[in-house]
Amino acid sequence: MKLQVAVEYMLIVGFALMVLLPYFLYSRDLSIRYSQENSLLDAKNSVEKLGQLADLVCSQGEPAQVVTSVVIPSNVERVVIQNKTIEFKVRTLAGTSDIFYTTTCNVSGNLSNIRGNIDVLIKAISDGVQIEVAS
Numbered sequence: 001m002k003l004q005v006a007v008e009y010m011l012i013v014g015f016a017l018m019v020l021l022p023y024f025l026y027s028r029d030l031s032i033r034y035s036q037e038n039s040l041l042d043a044k045n046s047v048e049k050l051g052q053l054a055d056l057v058c059s060q061g062e063p064a065q066v067v068t069s070v071v072i073p074s075n076v077e078r079v080v081i082q083n084k085t086i087e088f089k090v091r092t093l094a095g096t097s098d099i100f101y102t103t104t105c106n107v108s109g110n111l112s113n114i115r116g117n118i119d120v121l122i123k124a125i126s127d128g129v130q131i132e133v134a135s
Contacts, residue, residue, distance in 0.1 A: 036092050039073035043088045043099045046070040051086050051101030053122050054129045058105035065123035067134045074115045081109040081131050107131060 049070055057064045072079065072088070077096065080087040086107060087100040106128030111120065119134040
């Protein structure tokens with residue numbers, strides 16, 4: 001009799017796990033997709049903010065400068081700031097996404113090894129705009 005109760009209990013628990021497992025997997029998948037979409041949105045907002053402020057500083061000319069705060073997500077593989085382009089290469093499950101902004105003047109700088117919420121100095125120089133970490 002005890003063996004039958006134990007087997008029935010194991011069947012009930014097994015069936016319950018079988019029913020609940022898809023819900024756990026679905027919620028995990030939703031969480032991962034939300035995290036990636038959030039990272040892409042943060043990268044897009046940061047690139048647009050940097051690009052628009054670079055255009056503003058460029059239009060004002062030297063010695064104009066501005067300090068702003070941007071978020072560089074942890075899954076950004078590379079930040080490229082050269083010629084007239086600000087580009088973030090963002091790693092996702094589907095591959096690498098390129099998020100970029102084309103400015104009206106030449107931009108240069110380096111934000112390659114920094115992730116998270118950072119303060120960035122955008123200043124006009126003689127041949128365009130320099131973008132760097134604010135000290």
